[in-house]
Amino acid sequence: MIRVGIVGGTGYTGVELLRLLLPHPEVEVAVITSRGEAGQRVDGLFPSLRGHTDLKFSAVSGKDLQGLDVIFFATPHGVAMEMAPELLAAGVRLIDLSADFRLSDAALFAEWYHQEHSSPALLPQASYGLPELFRDEIRGSRLVANPGCYPTAVTLGFAPLLEAGLLEAGGLIADCKSGVSGAGRTARLGLILPESADSVTAYGVSGHRHRPEIEETLSRIAGADIQVQFTPHLMPMIRGIHATLYGRLHKPMSNEALQDLFAQRYAQEPFVDVLPFGEHPSTRTVRGANVCRIALHQPRPGQVVVLSAIDNLVKGAAGQAVQNLNVLFAWPENLGLAQIPLLP
Amino acid sequence: MIRVGIVGGTGYTGVELLRLLLPHPEVEVAVITSRGEAGQRVDGLFPSLRGHTDLKFSAVSGKDLQGLDVIFFATPHGVAMEMAPELLAAGVRLIDLSADFRLSDAALFAEWYHQEHSSPALLPQASYGLPELFRDEIRGSRLVANPGCYPTAVTLGFAPLLEAGLLEAGGLIADCKSGVSGAGRTARLGLILPESADSVTAYGVSGHRHRPEIEETLSRIAGADIQVQFTPHLMPMIRGIHATLYGRLHKPMSNEALQDLFAQRYAQEPFVDVLPFGEHPSTRTVRGANVCRIALHQPRPGQVVVLSAIDNLVKGAAGQAVQNLNVLFAWPENLGLAQIPLLP
Amino acid sequence: MIRVGIVGGTGYTGVELLRLLLPHPEVEVAVITSRGEAGQRVDGLFPSLRGHTDLKFSAVSGKDLQGLDVIFFATPHGVAMEMAPELLAAGVRLIDLSADFRLSDAALFAEWYHQEHSSPALLPQASYGLPELFRDEIRGSRLVANPGCYPTAVTLGFAPLLEAGLLEAGGLIADCKSGVSGAGRTARLGLILPESADSVTAYGVSGHRHRPEIEETLSRIAGADIQVQFTPHLMPMIRGIHATLYGRLHKPMSNEALQDLFAQRYAQEPFVDVLPFGEHPSTRTVRGANVCRIALHQPRPGQVVVLSAIDNLVKGAAGQAVQNLNVLFAWPENLGLAQIPLLP
Amino acid sequence: MIRVGIVGGTGYTGVELLRLLLPHPEVEVAVITSRGEAGQRVDGLFPSLRGHTDLKFSAVSGKDLQGLDVIFFATPHGVAMEMAPELLAAGVRLIDLSADFRLSDAALFAEWYHQEHSSPALLPQASYGLPELFRDEIRGSRLVANPGCYPTAVTLGFAPLLEAGLLEAGGLIADCKSGVSGAGRTARLGLILPESADSVTAYGVSGHRHRPEIEETLSRIAGADIQVQFTPHLMPMIRGIHATLYGRLHKPMSNEALQDLFAQRYAQEPFVDVLPFGEHPSTRTVRGANVCRIALHQPRPGQVVVLSAIDNLVKGAAGQAVQNLNVLFAWPENLGLAQIPLLP
Structure with a gap:
């Protein structure tokens, strides 16, 4: 059982991560952050979760997150690259669902995201989290850039x-x-x-x-x-x-x-x-x-x-992030990911 | 582990029953019937199930179903009431998602469904499968009329x-x-x-x-x-x-x-x-x-x-049917039913 | 041919009024106002209108509107009641699609709209623009409160x-x-x-x-x-x-x-x-x-x-407003309103 | 004022033709055919037309259509090519919304539509009804193949x-x-x-x-x-x-x-x-x-x-057909086609 956090949990990738992680047999979701919703129950914002969690959004700083095993960033671009150096140094593994570490070239990032990359030194350490192509790299990395949808x-x-x-x-x-x-x-x-x-x-x-x-x-x-x-x-x-x-x-x-x-x-x-x-x-x-x-x-x-x-939101975001988590911990890759599609 | 069958599996309640029963820890779906699709793979008709089952539709008769523990009827009205007497006599428990056993009065059934009831003698034995109201009756019954949506x-x-x-x-x-x-x-x-x-x-x-x-x-x-x-x-x-x-x-x-x-x-x-x-x-x-x-x-x-x-399709049909199954076998009522709603 | 203005033309009732008024044989849409979009072409905001009008949004004040024959208010509540006294005094007829003049009781307005009514003296003059019930009143009025949808x-x-x-x-x-x-x-x-x-x-x-x-x-x-x-x-x-x-x-x-x-x-x-x-x-x-x-x-x-x-948006808003216009001017009530529904 | 007929009026192109042709100032819709609905009011099938027409579907044969000026075929492929020779001979102009006359090569038609073309001799006479490209041809033709959407x-x-x-x-x-x-x-x-x-x-x-x-x-x-x-x-x-x-x-x-x-x-x-x-x-x-x-x-x-x-259904079917009608009769090309798009 590992303890994970979700930074930026009020978007669709946030609620989708919760849908997948709350029942995951090896995971405890310990923290979910949101500045705007701090103190509010998560199932107040997302009534679909009523009965499945008592979590509240918190406004914790990077320091409070350092005791966790893994952090998922479900934030807009620009957040993960600010917080990553400290968290990595503290031994936390990161799975970033934003774009911060997807491009290996900081200049290309700046060109397309209109923002200087604040942690270019980390780019070479980031693995690109598409397990079907880069499983071995992911397994050995501590910073996974979850691909775009x-x-x-x-x-x-x-x-x-x-x-x-x-x-x-x-x-x-x-x-x-x-x-x-x-x-x-x-x-x-x-x-x-x-x-x-x-x-x-x-x-x-x-x-x-x-x-x-x-x-x-x-x-x-x-x-x-x-x-x-x-x-x-x-x-x-x-x-x-x-x-x-x-x-x-x-x-x-x-x-x-x-x-x-x-x-x-x-x-x-x-x-x-x-x-x-x-x-x-x-x-x-x-x-x-x-x-x-x-x-x-x-x-x-x-x-x-x-x-x-x-x-x-699944293979294109939260599901793939959980798949990467499973790769990181060498669990069966479909752990917690056996959902049958909802049809119709 | 019990063995169950689904009669009439090509509709939405059929595929929804499969979504819920295939991962159910106490259930093996042994048979799913369809005259029109007999011999065809179920995941050919419902590609959402690819990778989750190798079942094929079969055109078995009532006799072939007598070895099962439970049969779900996902048929239009009129089918379950024909097959029920023989199956009940053979010791099979029935959960009927159609309307055949919902009304206790055969005359009322005939009035609204424009068809004589062929097994009026069974009506008193049928429990109305709304566990929140009739849990005890369901538990003691062998024929559950799953409520309408x-x-x-x-x-x-x-x-x-x-x-x-x-x-x-x-x-x-x-x-x-x-x-x-x-x-x-x-x-x-x-x-x-x-x-x-x-x-x-x-x-x-x-x-x-x-x-x-x-x-x-x-x-x-x-x-x-x-x-x-x-x-x-x-x-x-x-x-x-x-x-x-x-x-x-x-x-x-x-x-x-x-x-x-x-x-x-x-x-x-x-x-x-x-x-x-x-x-x-x-x-x-x-x-x-x-x-x-x-x-x-x-x-x-x-x-x-x-x-x-x-x-x-869930609390209004297939999910409630699984809930009734859990009641029948005195399993925890949420066994196999812990899915978090898909939002958005 | 009369000259009309639309105050607050960037919402759905605005574009719908244009759809109905631009081809209306007795109407010239002379002005359409918007503070936020002033100076912009209307068909820039609503490309559905390309080829049908060269109008631009303007930020005119009440004074500039006094030469018009009729003004439609397609504004949130609170705007029409501010501008109405001056415009009525100048002889302009008003059709208000907002709620300002729908309730005859200023206190009730204040209770439900959380705002004091600024022109309570006008309330008795307002007709309720449901022609099927109050056609005669509308015909004799200069201030029509277009009903809610x-x-x-x-x-x-x-x-x-x-x-x-x-x-x-x-x-x-x-x-x-x-x-x-x-x-x-x-x-x-x-x-x-x-x-x-x-x-x-x-x-x-x-x-x-x-x-x-x-x-x-x-x-x-x-x-x-x-x-x-x-x-x-x-x-x-x-x-x-x-x-x-x-x-x-x-x-x-x-x-x-x-x-x-x-x-x-x-x-x-x-x-x-x-x-x-x-x-x-x-x-x-x-x-x-x-x-x-x-x-x-x-x-x-x-x-x-x-x-x-x-x-x-039609009988519940803009179409009814045009119907009221036709009543006001004693034109055939279906003038400009003969559109056949779009099906499918 | 010309008299037109619609053959096969129970589909979406049929009701869309009616929406455009009923108010067309130069057109009287004299006949609309359907075998299945013969004798039924058109606005019974399409309640959107209530109040706009008293037409009934009829099951007339080709002969009954010979007095019309123009016939629109809103049929599946295979119908127009059977009826065309006789109608053309009778002096009726045809606008075919089906595929029968779109391909100039009968063999290609047979290959893609799995049916021999019954009137290959007419193919060279058919104009392809995309006025922006072939206006002159259309104007001179009596058989217009309305393009696919x-x-x-x-x-x-x-x-x-x-x-x-x-x-x-x-x-x-x-x-x-x-x-x-x-x-x-x-x-x-x-x-x-x-x-x-x-x-x-x-x-x-x-x-x-x-x-x-x-x-x-x-x-x-x-x-x-x-x-x-x-x-x-x-x-x-x-x-x-x-x-x-x-x-x-x-x-x-x-x-x-x-x-x-x-x-x-x-x-x-x-x-x-x-x-x-x-x-x-x-x-x-x-x-x-x-x-x-x-x-x-x-x-x-x-x-x-x-x-x-x-x-x-408009520029891709019925609207283009009316545009072709206007071309055929040298009317202003936008006659009856000035509808402003419905947005939202």
Whole structure:
């Protein structure tokens, strides 16, 4: 049994971490922080938790957190990088769900997040918390950068092709569709139901912060400079990301070979589900569960289309964070993560 | 470990039973039947279950089911009453999620379901599976009639007032709002998204099958003939029932006394959550969980409004069925039912 | 051709007024005001209007508005009552979509809106802009209080029964369901899609500002003190109000007589549509149109249920305001209001 | 005033044609046919039309239609091509909203629609009813093939680039998102709200009937063989198509030049709205109106992304059909098509 804390618990990743961690057999959630809600019961803010916890939000400082085994940062970017040095020095392990440690290049961080990185020296120590690709690094690290939601869906979809060196470098496209919860639990006009329901809109088409994150990971696994056209869209739904990925093969291969490539690559992965060739995963089949479902298409020889679906708050955020926790402690990777998706 | 079967597993109560029973520590789902899908993998029809089961639908007859400990009927009305006599004789316990054994009066059944009851002799043996009201009867029975979704929300909301004899007999109103999944997994034009989204409509206002069920139970606990005006509405959402219940007190009582009545009545109930006086439960706070959240209002002296929210597929169907299973076997009542609601 | 202005044009009633007034054959929209957006093109804020207007928001004062024929207030309460005296004195006619002049009693206004009424002397001059009930008063007035959305649906549904003196005074219940646009175009956390979609919740059950408005009107037409239990609910949809109204007849009457009562009462009304007895109007059948559809039920003798559906932004706000404009100028009442509902 | 008929009026294109044609100042809708609903009032099936028409569905044969000026086919494919020869011979003009005359090659039709074309001799006479590209042809024709919804959004978005010869031939991608009404008014399990709401899914990724239609038109305007990877997705909304289009420029051009190209190309088009460079049209801004809104992006030099949004039932079907009618009769092209989108 370890004792964990959640810093910044009033957002959707906060409540989702609680949903997964409260019943986790090896975890006690000892602290959850919020400045604005300090002193309030957590189940007052999130009535879904009534009967499952007596926790209150606290406004503890970094010092108070030093006795914990692990801290999850469910904060906006900029918080974890301030608190990390002291906590790491105190022996706490960190799983950061924000963007602070996802990019290895502090200059790139500054460019996309409009803020200097305050702990650039820690960047080399951070592992990128996508266990399917970097399990060994994560296991050995004390600072895990939990991937973005879009990068998770996109990277798992492209990875087998890029690892095998099968894709042309140019022309990768990731057309992504996300539910509104991806924008966070925040009172923005564009997110209210009359503005966001019954409508589709693209955003950030000319440039989005998840693009450099995607490109860094893909380049790393390809061993070459990979550029991706990344286009996010806001969907009138609560949860879910659907990534539609386009790439061209250097030379055509059979559908069977394509399917085998993915099936074998992910055969041992408990949280990646490769559907039969030609199927279409819908996000409703992953709702509430830590799973990425992938299906392959080759509409014309050499033109590959990969469909990749996750729940943005689970495999795209809190679930993946718990998966990383399990990796860190060498527990079975699906401990506390066996939820069956909620359908319908 | 007991072996259970699900008869009629292709609907929403079927897949929801699987979501709850597959991880249940005392249960093995041995059989799930469907004539139309016989031979097909269950996770082919419900991809949410991929990785969680290798079950296939089977077309077994009643005989093949006689070796099971418990059978859940997730069928339309009319099926369970045909199969029940033989199965009960063989020692199988039955939990019927359909309407066949909910009404104690075969003539009333015939009137509302336009079909003669084929096993009227069994009606006196059936317990009404609302454990909060009839736990002892259920425990001693071999045939449990799992309540309808609306009746669950309505009855739990009115019960403390009627048990205490506080309500005027006339004028009870249950204005209920349900998600579309309550209509079942069935290809009906009125249910397709362009017909049912972004709209509200009442239905069955002049008479709905759940009214006699509600009235029978309320009359029984009131010890008097209770009539209710029951008005169901179709909401543009997937899951959830919200019952808005109106009644008049014989004489005004304080809000505190009202609140105490409910708080004490349900203090020991793991699945009924009485909110602070004057709050408003939303169905999103019960999504995916076996809980009924209730809040009380008294806008004017003597005018009580009870708000009652459940997930129609869980506390309103499959979850309650599992709760009844736990009662039957004297297991802890929340065994396999500790899911935290999915929010957002 | 008259020249009109809209004060406070950045909300949903603002854009809806523009949708209806821009093509109105007798109207030129000369001014639309907003402090926050002054100088900006209206179609920048509302791209739906691109190609239909070159208007910009202006920050004009009351003086600049005095040359107009009519001003629509699409502001929060508290604005119209400040500006009204001067504008009326200058000969401008006012149609106020806010609550400032809906209640005839300044004390009641203060109680429910937590603000002293600044122009109580004007209250007797204000007509209540529900043409189906008060057409003659409106025609003779220079200050029209456009009704609230809920009161429109509720009052039209109860009116024939109360005018005819058929209902018992006690026990009137208005259980109402509204789309989220009724809460306005405002960045509130509870309105964002992940908080409001796929869920139903009641609000203001213990008391809501529309209750005194409803009760004043119903009492007036009944010639007696009428109390209503009014319960609003937030629905996961954009537009639409569905009022489910309950009342008891002094003595039972036939369904035919009930139907005749409504059919005759509204026979000459272009914007009230009485459906055949026993039907169920859905809000989708009124989307975008200035119509109230009503259907009647008598589930048990003497128990009447009236279903009343409107588009909260049209017959519940902007459309009714245009209807009142037409009344004021003795134009055909459906001038500019012949839109067919958008279905699906 | 001309007299028109609608063949197959019980679907969404049927009711949408009525919404647009009933108030059209030059049109009388004389006949609307349906075998299944013959004799029934149209407003019985579509209560949104109550008060706007007394039409009944009729089961007339081709002969009865010969006295009409124009017939709209709102039927599944296969009907118009059977009835067309006789009607054309009788002097009736035809606007076919189905796919029968969209492809110029009968063999291609047979391949994608699994049916021999029964009137291949008529194919050369059919004009492709996208007025922005083929206005002159339409004007001179008596048989107009109204384009598919996806092809309309995709073609208008790619056209200026292809006409100017700026795009590389390979690598065109059209990632499209459609509301559920695009699947028609039909009782299919996958379309019911619990199956289609709160979820995104791709379909027909390996091949969809609209691909050959898109490719034929694009090839024609490019004067070269154009291939497109077309990927449709089902969105949890009622109306709207959002096409996200990807192409590579032969050589980079400035954003200004790109914007100018589109702005000038569509400057005289009443129904194509080119937004400022870098904006993101949402489908809610076109709801109910006959307009295509387009915005341009060039995230990296040479990589163009075109966003194109329409209402699938208006500019993607019935509205475009009325636009074609106006072209045929040389009326102002926006006659009866000046509806302002319904927002929110």
